[in-house]
Amino acid sequence: MNTKPITELASNIGQEVTLNGWLYNNRPSGKVQFLMLRDGSGLCQCVIEQTKVDDMLFEQLKHLGQESSLSVTGLVREEPRSPGGVELVVSDAHIHCEATDYPITPKEHGIDFLLKNRHLHLRSLRPWCIGRIRHTVIDAIRRFFNDNGFTLVDTPIFTTIAGEGEQTLFEVDYFGQPLHLAQTGQLYLESAAMSFGKVYCFGPTFRAEKSKTRRHLTEFWMVEPEVAYIDLPGLLNLAEDFVFSIVQRVLKDNRSELETLGADIASLEQIQKPFVRLTYTEVADILTSERTKTFMAEQLAQFQAEKQVLETELAEIEAAEAKGGLKKWKQEKNARRMLEIRSELVELEVKIENNPKHARLAADFQWGKDLGGSDETIISLMHDRPVFVTHYPKAAKAFYMKSDRTNDTVVENFDLLAPAGFGEIIGGSVREDDYEHLLARIRKEGYNPDSYQWYLDLRKYGSVPHGGFGLGVERTVAWITGEKHIRQCIAYPRMMDKVYL
RNA sequence: UCCCCGAUAGCUCAAUUGGUAGAGCGAGCGGCUGUUAACCGCUAGGUCGUAGGUUCGAGCCCUACUCGGGGAGCCA
Numbered sequence: 001m002n003t004k005p006i007t008e009l010a011s012n013i014g015q016e017v018t019l020n021g022w023l024y025n026n027r028p029s030g031k032v033q034f035l036m037l038r039d040g041s042g043l044c045q046c047v048i049e050q051t052k053v054d055d056m057l058f059e060q061l062k063h064l065g066q067e068s069s070l071s072v073t074g075l076v077r078e079e080p081r082s083p084g085g086v087e088l089v090v091s092d093a094h095i096h097c098e099a100t101d102y103p104i105t106p107k108e109h110g111i112d113f114l115l116k117n118r119h120l121h122l123r124s125l126r127p128w129c130i131g132r133i134r135h136t137v138i139d140a141i142r143r144f145f146n147d148n149g150f151t152l153v154d155t156p157i158f159t160t161i162a163g164e165g166e167q168t169l170f171e172v173d174y175f176g177q178p179l180h181l182a183q184t185g186q187l188y189l190e191s192a193a194m195s196f197g198k199v200y201c202f203g204p205t206f207r208a209e210k211s212k213t214r215r216h217l218t219e220f221w222m223v224e225p226e227v228a229y230i231d232l233p234g235l236l237n238l239a240e241d242f243v244f245s246i247v248q249r250v251l252k253d254n255r256s257e258l259e260t261l262g263a264d265i266a267s268l269e270q271i272q273k274p275f276v277r278l279t280y281t282e283v284a285d286i287l288t289s290e291r292t293k294t295f296m297a298e299q300l301a302q303f304q305a306e307k308q309v310l311e312t313e314l315a316e317i318e319a320a321e322a323k324g325g326l327k328k329w330k331q332e333k334n335a336r337r338m339l340e341i342r343s344e345l346v347e348l349e350v351k352i353e354n355n356p357k358h359a360r361l362a363a364d365f366q367w368g369k370d371l372g373g374s375d376e377t378i379i380s381l382m383h384d385r386p387v388f389v390t391h392y393p394k395a396a397k398a399f400y401m402k403s404d405r406t407n408d409t410v411v412e413n414f415d416l417l418a419p420a421g422f423g424e425i426i427g428g429s430v431r432e433d434d435y436e437h438l439l440a441r442i443r444k445e446g447y448n449p450d451s452y453q454w455y456l457d458l459r460k461y462g463s464v465p466h467g468g469f470g471l472g473v474e475r476t477v478a479w480i481t482g483e484k485h486i487r488q489c490i491a492y493p494r495m496m497d498k499v500y501l
Numbered sequence: 502u503c504c505c506c507g508a509u510a511g512c513u514c515a516a517u518u519g520g521u522a523g524a525g526c527g528a529g530c531g532g533c534u535g536u537u538a539a540c541c542g543c544u545a546g547g548u549c550g551u552a553g554g555u556u557c558g559a560g561c562c563c564u565a566c567u568c569g570g571g572g573a574g575c576c577a
Binding site: 028079083184205213217339353486 | 574576
């Protein structure tokens with residue numbers, strides 16, 4: 001048996017092959033049937049002509065339910081009418097498991113229903129495309145660091161000290177000792193960087209933030225590089241090369257998935273080096289400027305214009321429906337379009353409602369505050385390539401960030417904002433490498449210096465300038481794929497208020 | 502934690518001003534030799550989230566609760 005994956009069919013035209021897969025869609029049409037088969041590598045249309053197969057088999061296939069598993073054997077041929085340009089002319093088939101009443105039909109479903117059925121939903125086209133892209137992103141991440149002299153160091157998930165804020169820790173009972181789940185591998189990584197020079201860790205990260213938004217998960221994957229002997233400009237260059245390489249890899253390896261998802265490929269192709277570099281102080285000036293005021297007003301006008309267009313279309317469809325006399329298929333198409341319009345209108349309403357609030361927040365922005373999500377969105381919307389924001393106020397940032405020795409009120413940190421309104425995908429900094437400075441910061445935060453003894457040690461024995469950053473995998477995937485919600489970018493999402501499977 | 506919206510068939514949604522609960526998909530049966538989320542005909546499928554209240558009468562109005570969605574704050 002000449003078994004092939006669907007992806008290899010184009011190079012096997014004229015040959016008899018066997019495909020192992022699942023039934024994605026079934027369209028019987030009298031004496032000919034079209035089975036859409038998926039095998040994990042792709043989709044293939046299989047044609048069954050009654051005259052060419054056994055009668056019993058023909059009847060059996062005709063009634064085969066969605067997601068039944070089967071192997072089909074037949075001749076591969078070019079066929080312009082088939083999606084993909086190739087099809088299999090079936091001569092024989094073996095059914096492994098007949099599925100009936102598969103819950104996820106080829107129609108719209110609500111998100112709650114899909115997440116309750118996530119174990120099955122993973123088989124659908126959209127999650128499949130996103131999963132493939134996620135795989136590429138992760139491979140590109142590993143490749144980038146491995147090819148650039150970094151050593152992988154696996155940092156612990158049970159941790160003894162906090163890296164970010166102590167409120168966001170998941171505490172676990174570790175044989176009577178309270179430990180918490182890692183919210184970063186950074187502190188351990190700094191220690192490893194003093195051994196290997198350039199290191200990275202890659203694994204799940206846990207944050208107990210009470211954030212019920214489309215940008216948050218309580219368990220997400222983060223990659224964190226840490227480099228000895230590096231300064232802030234060096235870190236920005238590293239992050240720039242890194243993100244650029246990820247985008248290029250996805251454009252190269254997953255073009256068809258991006259197309260299926262309706263991702264904005266043109267915008268991804270516009271991502272070129274150098275990225276924009278702004279300081280926090282410059283951002284504060286931009287936010288409070290006339291330019292931003294105008295920009296926000298223009299955004300609002302645009303949203304309202306879009307709303308107008310959609311409302312007009314909706315009214316036209318409703319009028320046509322009321323008039324009656326439409327064919328059934330036309331009615332169904334209208335119903336689908338109306339649903340689409342309504343959900344787009346809801347999205348627009350939210351944007352229209354939020355715009356003045358965000359405009360006011362930006363206009364009233366005071367130096368010293370951390371940038372809010374809306375502020376990041378504004379800056380990100382103003383640029384068509386990623387934006388670095390550097391030198392945040394010391395008071396708004398974590399204790400381990402190195403203060404700028406020429407301006408003690410700010411730290412040598414950066415965030416990277418993905419373009420077109422997506423917002424933050426990376427946060428990083430140069431680390432405080434001076435023992436006394438660090439100790440003072442730990443005390444000021446109210447942490448117990450005893451818990452940080454080993455971390456402080458690193459500043460006693462051959463301390464060097466060093467730094468690193470963390471990139472959130474799901475956020476990166478959401479940005480690249482254009483997926484609106486981060487929960488679609490991981491197979492089994494863990495959200496603040498709900499864990500499904 | 503706060504604000505807004507929602508819950509009707511297995512799924513996605515309708516139901517005029519409070520007056521007999523509807524459609525598509527899916528399921529079952531039948532038809533069709535080129536379908537593209539196929540199409541056409543027929544059949545089955547409902548305690549309208551839960552508990553109270555107003556009313557001659559409640560899917561629709563009021564109250565509480567449960568669950569879900571979106572947003573704010575915070576962050577990768």
